[in-house]
Amino acid sequence: MTSLARGLAVMKCVAEAEQPVTIAQVGRLTGLSRASVRRCLHTLLLLGYVGQDERGYAVRRQALSLGHPYLSLNALAARAQPLLDTLRDSLHESCSLGVMEDDQLLYMSRAEAIRIMSINLRVGSRLPLHATSMGRVLLAGQPHAVQEAYLARTTREKFTAKTIVDRAELLIELSGVASRGYAVVDEELEVGLRSIAVPVARHGKVVAALNVGTAAARKSVVDLRDMVLPALQEAATILST
Structure with a gap:
């Protein structure tokens, strides 16, 4: 077991x-030697993640900072859902919130429009960054x-004849997205789909992206620029505060 794993x-x-624990108790519960537990706890004490008193060791509030980005994104997804529902009902199109994770677009929230045929996407779905409007917005918000x-x-x-895959072309596209403040993908992920x-x-x-997807x-x-963009920007402004 590596030092990090320990x-x-x-x-x-x-x-x-549920209450402070001793070195012996931690050793018994983890299967680690007392020496290893002592070294780990000493480091965690120095970092401020645990505290010590006469009863033993306990977690300090500083440890919450480790999970803050994850918790913040989940809170953002929860805040976004009613906005996405409203957008879907007013625009009659599917709307989503996505984030960048492991070089992919990860769907965090989604409001699906009722259609005879619809895109099979749900919370947890992943798509490539380069061929999606949300992916390009997320990439455009990153340093060069x-x-x-x-x-x-x-x-x-x-994916289609229109998909931009060339490095130089994508960098130009990302620069344009950053300047405009929005991205449009026109049948690059799948023929017949726009977003x-x-x-x-x-x-x-930039921590997330909002999008509307529709049939071409x-x-x-x-239509996307004139009818959909203002509503998306308004929702994004609410989520950005």
């Missing part, structure tokens, strides 16, 4: 205890070095 095991043990690193380590699939997305920012940093036969690119 440290996490000790942290988990202390966090799950992050964009370059993503393009260097990924192989981008060309538009806007960023959701917190403290000046139902709405043109101009």
Whole structure:
């Protein structure tokens, strides 16, 4: 077991205890030697993640910072759901909230429009960043070095004849998205599908994206910009505060 794994095991043990625990108790519960437990707890004490008194060791509030980004995103998804429901009902199109995770677009919230045929997407679905409107908004909100690193380590699939996969072309597109404040993907992920997305920012940093997806036969690119974009931007402004 690596030092990191031992440290996490000790942290988990202390966090799950209902009252302060001793080195001996942590050792028994984790199967680690007392020496290993003592070293891990010493490090966690220095970092402020655990505290110590005469009864033993207990988790401190500083440990909450480890899960703050995850908890914040889940809170954002919960706040977004009623907004997505309202957008769906007013626009009669499916609406989603997504974030970037492991070089993919991860769907966090979704309001599905009732159609005879609909895209099979749900919370937890993943799509490539380069060929989706939300993915491009999320990439456009990253520093140039992050964009370059993503393009260097990924192989981008060309889903349709329109899909942009070339590195230079994508960088130009991302620059345009950042300048415009929104992204439109026109039949690049699948023939017959269009979508538009806007960023959701917190403290000046893009943390998520909102989008509306539609059939190309139902709405043109101009329709998306004129009819859908203002409503999306209004919802994003609410989520960004």
